[in-house]
Amino acid sequence: MPFSYLYxxxxxxxxxYERKLKPLKQRLLSFGFIFIMIFMVFPNTIFAVxxxxxxxxxNSNPNVGDEVEVVIQANNVNNMYGFEINLxxxxxxxxxxxxxxxxxxxxxxxxxxxxxxxxxHLRFVYANAGAAVGGNVTLGIAKxxxxxxxxxxxxxxxxxxxxxxxxxxxxxxxxxxxxxxxxDSSPAPASSMPTPTTTSTSTPAPTPTSTPAPTTITPPGxxxxxxxxxxxxxxxxxxxxxxxxxxxxxxxxxxxxxxIEGIESAKEIIVNLTGDSIKTALDNNxxxxxxxxxxxxxxxxxxxxxxxxxxxxxxxxxxxxLDSSTMSDEVxxxxxxxxxxxxxxxxxxxxxxxxxxNAVTVKLNxxxxxxxxxxxxxxxxxxxxxxxxxxxxxxxDAATAQIIFSPAHFSKYAASYNEVSFNDLANVSWAKDSIQxxxxxxxxxxxxxxxxxxxxxxxxxxxxxxxxxxxxxxDSNAKTSLSDVKNDTWYYSAIASAQQLGIIKxxxxxxxxxxxxxxxxxxxxxxxNTGLVVKANLNGNGEIALFTDQSxxxxxxxxxxxxxxxxxxxxxxxxxxxAPRGVATRAQAAVIIWRMLSKVK
Numbered sequence: 001m002p003f004s005y006l007y008x009x010x011x012x013x014x015x016x017y018e019r020k021l022k023p024l025k026q027r028l029l030s031f032g033f034i035f036i037m038i039f040m041v042f043p044n045t046i047f048a049v050x051x052x053x054x055x056x057x058x059n060s061n062p063n064v065g066d067e068v069e070v071v072i073q074a075n076n077v078n079n080m081y082g083f084e085i086n087l088x089x090x091x092x093x094x095x096x097x098x099x100x101x102x103x104x105x106x107x108x109x110x111x112x113x114x115x116x117x118x119x120x121h122l123r124f125v126y127a128n129a130g131a132a133v134g135g136n137v138t139l140g141i142a143k144x145x146x147x148x149x150x151x152x153x154x155x156x157x158x159x160x161x162x163x164x165x166x167x168x169x170x171x172x173x174x175x176x177x178x179x180x181x182x183x184d185s186s187p188a189p190a191s192s193m194p195t196p197t198t199t200s201t202s203t204p205a206p207t208p209t210s211t212p213a214p215t216t217i218t219p220p221g222x223x224x225x226x227x228x229x230x231x232x233x234x235x236x237x238x239x240x241x242x243x244x245x246x247x248x249x250x251x252x253x254x255x256x257x258x259x260i261e262g263i264e265s266a267k268e269i270i271v272n273l274t275g276d277s278i279k280t281a282l283d284n285n286x287x288x289x290x291x292x293x294x295x296x297x298x299x300x301x302x303x304x305x306x307x308x309x310x311x312x313x314x315x316x317x318x319x320x321x322l323d324s325s326t327m328s329d330e331v332x333x334x335x336x337x338x339x340x341x342x343x344x345x346x347x348x349x350x351x352x353x354x355x356x357x358n359a360v361t362v363k364l365n366x367x368x369x370x371x372x373x374x375x376x377x378x379x380x381x382x383x384x385x386x387x388x389x390x391x392x393x394x395x396x397d398a399a400t401a402q403i404i405f406s407p408a409h410f411s412k413y414a415a416s417y418n419e420v421s422f423n424d425l426a427n428v429s430w431a432k433d434s435i436q437x438x439x440x441x442x443x444x445x446x447x448x449x450x451x452x453x454x455x456x457x458x459x460x461x462x463x464x465x466x467x468x469x470x471x472x473x474x475d476s477n478a479k480t481s482l483s484d485v486k487n488d489t490w491y492y493s494a495i496a497s498a499q500q501l502g503i504i505k506x507x508x509x510x511x512x513x514x515x516x517x518x519x520x521x522x523x524x525x526x527x528x529n530t531g532l533v534v535k536a537n538l539n540g541n542g543e544i545a546l547f548t549d550q551s552x553x554x555x556x557x558x559x560x561x562x563x564x565x566x567x568x569x570x571x572x573x574x575x576x577x578x579a580p581r582g583v584a585t586r587a588q589a590a591v592i593i594w595r596m597l598s599k600v601k
Contacts, residue, residue, distance in 0.1 A: 034358065048131060049076045053173040055156050061180050062146045068179055070142040070154055077137050082107075082127040082162040087142060090152040091120040093181055095145040103140035105133060107243065112220055112250045127246040133162070149182030157353055221251030225258045225271075233267035235260075254287040260294070268320040269293050273346070278305050278312035290531060291317060294339070297363040297402075303349055303360045313348035319436075328386050335380060337415045343410040354409055357535065363402040366415045375399055375437035376419055379405045382412040390418075392441045393471055393600060406601070408472075418492045423453040431587035434594035442468040444590055454587035461491040461514040463523060463589055468494040470593050471534050471600070473501060484511040503529040520588075521557035521580035524570055527592055528560035531569075536599040540566025547578040554580065569595045 026334050052072050058069035072085060085101075096117040103109050107128040116123060122142060138160075153176050160170045214251045223244060227237035238262045247256050260301045263269050271291055280523050281289065297314040298317065305315050320342040324332060327340065343362070345352050366377060379394035391413070394405035403415045425432045435452055438444040444466060447453045468474045478496035485495045495512055503526060506512050518526075545565055547553075551559055557580065564570045570592055573579045 025493045040282075051076045051078070051171070051176055053156060053159060053171065055154065055175055055177045057154075057177045060178065063182060064146050064148060066142045066146050068146065070144065070177065072139045072142070072156060072157070073136070073137050075136045077134050077161075078474050079132040079134060079163050080128070080137075080161050081132050082125070082246065083139060084126075084158075084160040085122075085124045085139065086157045086159070087122040087124075088157050089119055089120050089122070089144070089156045089427060092151065093146065093148055093150045093152050098143075098145045100143045101140055102143070105139065105140075106422055109140075110246070111218075114298055125246055125250065127162075127225050127242040128238075136320060146181045151178075152179045153183070154179060157244070173401045206441065213547050219257075220261070221255060223247040224261055226264070227260050227262045227269070229262055229266055232450075233265065234270070235263045235266035235268065236270045237263075237272070238275045239271065239277065241274050241277050244273070245280050247279050248277075248284050248286055251284070251286060254285055255290055255299075256281065256286055256288075257290040257292065259292040263294050269318065271317045273315040273317075275313045275315070278302065278315055282306070282312060292333075293319060294367050295319070295339075298343075299361040299363075299577070300345070301356075301359040304352065304355060316344075316346050318344045318348075327382070330388055331380075331382060331386065334388055334418070335416050338414050338416045340382070340412055340414040342412050343407075345410050352410070355407065358406045358412070360599055361404065361406050361601075362413075363397075363400065363404050364413070364415050366396065366401060368396075368398075368401065369417065372417045372498040373419070373433075373436070375413060375433055376417060376440040377403055378418050378440055379403060380414045380416060381407070384411075384412070390441050392443060392470060393597065394441075395598070421450075422446055424452055425451045425454060428454045428587045431591050434591040435587065437594055438470065438590050443593065444586070452586065456589075457517045457583045458523075458586055458589055459514065460516050460518045460522070461495065463518045463584065464526060465491050465494040466589060466593060467503070467526060467530050468497055470597065471530060473497055473503075473530070473533065475500065480512075482506045482510065482512040484514050498526075501533050503533060517583040518589075519580065520578065520584050521554055521561060521575075523584045523589065523592070524564055525557050525560045527569065527596055528564050531564070531596055531599065534600050537601070538563055538567045538569075538599065545572065545578075548576040549578055549580065552580050553578065564592075564596075567599065567600070 002538060023497070029259075053075075054073045056071045056073070058071065059066060062068050066523075070087070072087075099117050099122060101109075101111055101122065101124045103126060105126060105128065107126060109126050110124070111117075112123050112125055113121075124140065124142075126140070145204045156173050156175045157169060158172050161166055162168045223239075223246075225237045225239050225243075227235040229235045239258060244256070244258070247258075258271070260269065260271060271293070273289075285300055288299050288301060289305075290297060296319065296320075300317075304311055316357055322340040322342055324335060324340050327335070331340075341364070344455075345360070364379070367375070368374065374396040377394075377396040379391035381389045381391050385387055386406060391405045394403050396403045405413075407413070420436050422435065422439070425435060428435075431454060435444065435454065439446070439452075445454075447456075474493050478500045480492070480496035480499050482495065482499065485492055491514060495504070495514070499506070504512065510598040530536075540563065544562060561570070561578065561580070573582065
């Protein structure tokens with residue numbers, strides 16, 4: 001064969017390979033790579049057999065009052081971490097108040113939107129606390145109690161399955177099971193459930209070997225965590241991310257409640273939440289996390305838990321019961337036998353040093369002792385130097401036997417009774433409780449010899465100092481431009497802070513009038529402006545009082561007087577008059593400040 005022929009043939013093959021075979025090979029390799037990537041991202045959807053579902057009835061021909069079990073089975077389940085079941089039925093035939101759902105699977109289980117039961121719809125969610133579930137699985141058993149004769153086609157409308165890679169699928173099996181209540185049943189009334197589009201799968205559900213305990217209908221947005229307790233009394237509760245996600249998705253009122261159990265004998269309690277959980281809470285507009293630890297309920301704003309103002313990190317809350325014998329004599333005398341708690345809150349190991357306005361609220365248990373006045377139960381804060389300070393916003397709630405306070409930061413706190421009394425309050429019995437409550441919190445003080453001098457007329461400097469001190473609004477760095485407010489005086493920081501916050505403006509001549517007596521209408525303006533700053537609830541429940549001297553109230557004070565009168569903070573002085581230019585007394589101011597404190601969250 002000629003050499004030229006061989007050369008031309010080889011040249012042809014090379015040409016064919018370069019132009020035809022090589023591009024085809026590259027395309028096949030590309031398709032193969034894409035296929036592998038899809039398989040890595042969605043392993044449950046490639047080569048996996050789709051799950052099938054069935055429902056079966058235990059006691060399909062009951063009498064009125066009998067119980068019926070609806071068993072829900074899933075076959076060919078692969079790496080399932082959670083599910084949501086939607087079951088429809090005829091509500092007129094069943095006692096909707098006794099419907100329950102139980103599952104032998106370990107994890108979070110809850111009937112959600114229980115109000116839908118009366119409409120013939122059962123919605124149940126499950127989130128696994130451990131390894132993924134696979135194979136043929138009995139998802140759960142719904143129990144119904146027959147209420148009247150009839151025929152009901154119970155339908156499995158939909159099942160949403162969540163897999164280990166956070167991928168989820170929704171199935172609409174439409175499988176049904178027929179129940180005939182009574183021996184001579186007439187058709188059930190028309191139901192709003194959809195007509196099923198497919199029939200039951202051919203794989204029958206296995207008869208359950210045991211009936212799991214019914215699942216308690218847990219309120220939406222709540223979950224329970226069992227803490228591990230060591231021999232030293234340290235309890236650690238790691239909040240499961242999947243279970244918290246389920247609670248977040250079913251939360252109402254923008255809050256989630258986490259109850260910690262197994263901590264009765266603990267000396268230290270640590271609660272850990274993942275950054276992923278906090279992010280989910282923020283993404284779902286959850287405003288508050290309520291953590292119940294037995295001795296207290298701690299409500300935390302989710303905005304406070306942002307690591308850098310944008311992202312979220314791992315959160316740790318810890319509460320320790322301290323040994324009071326190590327405290328100073330001052331602390332031991334004030335606190336007595338009451339426990340002292342050390343609270344800490346951190347994000348990614350960094351302690352949050354300041355909370356901001358009402359970002360954290362603590363409800364601390366307190367056992368009321370014989371003879372104690374609830375208005376004089378207070379919260380002490382022990383600072384880093386071991387000195388006592390008073391958390392002025394603490395208020396005792398007799399309904400829950402807790403004292404509620406909103407700290408500016410976490411540290412060592414104790415609830416205790418601080419009894420204060422004065423010997424000159426007999427003629428102002430209407431103000432006695434308010435005066436003693438404020439004195440117990442060091443918002444007001446006596447004048448010596450056990451007296452308060454309740455009828456003493458107040459100056460403008462005295463009132464604004466009481467107000468700013470009572471609401472913890474004093475900023476030691478504040479400055480004022482008011483001409484008669486001199487540095488290094490007892491009222492300087494209070495007046496400077498009030499001017500900075502817009503609570504006061506001063507007089508037209510540039511002064512404040514520190515020694516002028518405070519009129520009732522000017523007191524109303526200062527109280528009203530303070531309420532706006534501290535975001536007090538000034539919604540009026542009472543009727544507007546039209547005082548006989550209404551026209552004498554200055555225009556600049558009319559709105560303030562009207563609003564705080566409707567809110568129940570200020571009243572007239574009798575005979576239908578307000579006396580706007582009358583001078584306020586120490587007793588009157590004490591009552592109004594105490595009432596305003598009760599309006600602050």
